Amino acid sequence: MNHEDDASMDIIREAFLYQNRFAGQTVVFKIDFPVTETAGFPYLMKDIALLIKTGIKVVIVPGSLEYINRVLEEHNIASVFLDGERITTDEAMQYVEMSSFHAATRFITALSASRVDALVGNFVRARGHGVVNGLDYENTGVVDKIFVKSITRVLAANMTPILPCIAWSPAGKPYNVSSNGIALAVCEALNAVKLVVVSTDCTFNAADIAAPDSVEKNEAGKILRLNTEEAQLVLNMNKDNESLLHVKTCAALNLALAALKTGVERVHIVDGNKEGVILRELFSNIGAGTMINAGEYDAIRSIHNSDIPDILRLMEPLMKKGILLRRTAEDIQQKKDDFSVFVIDSVIHACAALHDYGEGQAEIAALAADPAYSHMGAGRRLVRYLIDKAAKLGFNRVFVLTTSTQDWFEKLGFTEAGVDSLPALKKQRYDRKRNSKIFALEITK
Numbered sequence: 371m372n373h374e375d376d377a378s379m380d381i382i383r384e385a386f387l388y389q390n391r392f393a394g395q396t397v398v399f400k401i402d403f404p405v406t407e408t409a410g411f412p413y414l415m416k417d418i419a420l421l422i423k424t425g426i427k428v429v430i431v432p433g434s435l436e437y438i439n440r441v442l443e444e445h446n447i448a449s450v451f452l453d454g455e456r457i458t459t460d461e462a463m464q465y466v467e468m469s470s471f472h473a474a475t476r477f478i479t480a481l482s483a484s485r486v487d488a489l490v491g492n493f494v495r496a497r498g499h500g501v502v503n504g505l506d507y508e509n510t511g512v513v514d515k516i517f518v519k520s521i522t523r524v525l526a527a528n529m530t531p532i533l534p535c536i537a538w539s540p541a542g543k544p545y546n547v548s549s550n551g552i553a554l555a556v557c558e559a560l561n562a563v564k565l566v567v568v569s570t571d572c573t574f575n576a577a578d579i580a581a582p583d584s585v586e587k588n589e590a591g592k593i594l595r596l597n598t599e600e601a602q603l604v605l606n607m608n609k610d611n612e613s614l615l616h617v618k619t620c621a622a623l624n625l626a627l628a629a630l631k632t633g634v635e636r637v638h639i640v641d642g643n644k645e646g647v648i649l650r651e652l653f654s655n656i657g658a659g660t661m662i663n664a665g666e667y668d669a670i671r672s673i674h675n676s677d678i679p680d681i682l683r684l685m686e687p688l689m690k691k692g693i694l695l696r697r698t699a700e701d702i703q704q705k706k707d708d709f710s711v712f713v714i715d716s717v718i719h720a721c722a723a724l725h726d727y728g729e730g731q732a733e734i735a736a737l738a739a740d741p742a743y744s745h746m747g748a749g750r751r752l753v754r755y756l757i758d759k760a761a762k763l764g765f766n767r768v769f770v771l772t773t774s775t776q777d778w779f780e781k782l783g784f785t786e787a788g789v790d791s792l793p794a795l796k797k798q799r800y801d802r803k804r805n806s807k808i809f810a811l812e813i814t815k
């Protein structure tokens with residue numbers, strides 16, 4: 371099997387892992403209206419249909435803001451907002467009702483193409499927003515209750531509930547309710563595992579929005595992941611920029627942070643213009659959008675016996691090329707306590723070992739990072755972790771033997787050293803034919 375086959379097998383494994391993890395769980399999609407007007411909308415909905423067919427419970431909350439604005443403008447009615455909330459006058463209300471159902475129908479139409487049954491329904495109870503600081507919000511309401519039993523019944527019948535931005539009071543009066551409010555309430559009421567925000571107007575390219583240097587980006591400079599503190603920092607750094615891109619991105623981040631507070635594990639903000647974005651974001655560790663997560667996403671940990679096949683799979687291409695010395699499963703098992711792995715969502719993406727050679731020196735060895743995840747800091751974090759571990763264990767110096775990674779270690783503060791600097795046991799084992807370079811780092815205490 372060649373390396374490309376390995377890579378596609380990894381993708382398939384990852385997809386199965388995620389499918390298994392999310393089957394039976396609820397994922398809420400908040401999809402902005404402009405997405406329904408993109409050429410890729412039918413494909414996006416096909417991918418959502420695929421998720422539904424694999425057993426994920428999908429709830430769709432269409433965002434109708436842009437369409438309502440457009441229809442009101444066509445009827446010469448001004449859109450008035452206060453604190454981001456529309457003031458829905460009696461005159462506007464008939465058009466708001468019509469527009470929100472029209473937007474919802476687009477999802478029914480698209481899902482019909484994949485033979486997924488869907489239902490636009492009255493799943494939300496509302497109450498009036500009322501008069502705030504003397505200003506009457508008229509027909510604008512807020513979510514009062516999500517009818518969980520009704521939605522659960524619909525999902526149990528393998529149908530997809532669609533929640534337009536109209537909700538009704540107990541007396542049957544319709545109110546215009548924000549789709550963000552509905553998305554949040556439905557995430558909380560249904561214990562959704564994820565909220566996916568699909569938009570065409572957000573950007574997470576570091577070239578477009580201000581972000582702390584520490585956030586994780588891909589090679590193209592796209593921010594892949596933010597924890598809650600980082601998301602808050604990005605918000606603070608961009609809140610005064612009034613461009614549409616910044617306003618929309620901040621709105622999506624605010625929605626994400628609010629959703630995490632309701633108990634959702636992760637929010638994914640994806641670009642509705644990109645084909646396949648949903649499947650890539652949900653079914654691969656790298657994703658295609660930006661994930662905002664509350665809990666731990668990646669971690670470095672020691673290894674179990676069951677990790678050994680995965681570690682060997684990471685090391686195999688490097689052993690084949692002669693970059694790493696060949697090790698068997700037994701070799702790794704014997705030195706099990708020396709090994710650490712970098713995992714994303716419980717999948718191993720890098721490994722390395724710290725071997726004690728006495729004389730206060732330890733070797734960092736068997737370092738291998740998944741090439742599909744290069745540039746994400748996995749190798750660097752693992753080496754820093756091992757340097758920390760060495761310091762805690764009382765070592766004075768760590769060293770590596772390398773044939774092709776000297777520049778990388780230099781960037782981490784290692785400097786070239788001679789064979790004579792190695793501890794006696796390692797000096798004895800040093801293979802002069804292999805002629806590896808030795809790089810070392812003194813541990814400051």
Ligand SMILES: CC(C)(COP(=O)(O)OP(=O)(O)OC[C@H]1O[C@@H](n2cnc3c(N)ncnc32)[C@H](O)[C@@H]1OP(=O)(O)O)[C@@H](O)C(=O)NCCC(=O)NCCS
Nearest residue numbers: 735736737738739744745746747748749750774775777778
């Ligand atoms: C070296 C290695 C661990 C880096 O893993 P990684 O997770 O991609 O590393 P990071 O994300 O922390 O760093 C990526 C950076 O290192 C650079 N880099 C990767 N391999 C490099 C090498 N051999 N020499 C110099 N720089 C290298 C990348 O270009 C990238 O640079 P950038 O951040 O400026 O874009 C990985 O490439 C690997 O497994 N190499 C083969 C194994 C090996 O040589 N082991 C050492 C002997 S024990």
